Amino acid sequence: MASLDALFETAKAIQARAYAPYSRFKVGTAIRTPSGRIFAGCNVENAAYPVGSCAEAGAISAMLAGGESRIAEIVVMGEGDVLCTPCGGCRQRIREFASPDTPIHVAGPEGIRRSFTLDELLPFSFGPDNLSDR
Template identity: 45%
Template sequence: MDTEALFQAARNAMDRAYAPYSRFPVGAALRTETGAIHAGCNIENASYPEGWCAETTALGHMIMAGGGKVAEIAVVAEKMPKIMPCGGCRQRLAEFVTADARLHLCDIGGVVETVPFATVFPRAFDLEANR
């Protein structure tokens, strides 16, 4: 699949970030198994840090569009090349990723590195596995 379109969706989302407190805009984009792309940006509020991460916003858009399984993730931050999703977002993403999902770490120019999602969050909390 074309990673450029996924990166551009994340980059465009980053440009819409509402980050007046941290001044740290982030964008994320998810591609489902069907090829649909869903993007999101971080959204802060005065009760910082109670805002939404870019990955959380993208997941919300995906769910509202009908859901699916995430095959690829791209994350970009204006001020940090190769930014990783935070721990909370790794768990949120783990609920929806395919077994072979790929995480694209970006800088503002494009994808810099691609890693299997399972390597950055190998032991996600799984309620079903504990039943």
């Protein structure tokens, strides 16, 4: 099973590949699935700023393309002194493939800064289970 250190190192490596010429704010994300596989994504901006994709969305896409569909744990790596938690849209994207107790670790270059559960970041969320009775 992948360790938190491996997730951190993967997020750090992919963050360096982010394409952020407009905001100059690079983000990297690493997802571990229940099988132990790790998938990564970075933010990608374009000239039609702010249209682009978040690191979390890229990692989720890589996970799905790799044949997995559940998130066991995530590291989100940002820059600066302020915590770089997933944006609202990404919190909802994560919710689609994770459970309320899924750990989301927020990191900076020095290491993990704080850990949350998805439920802490997106309380009383609407997700796939809300539609299961339909």
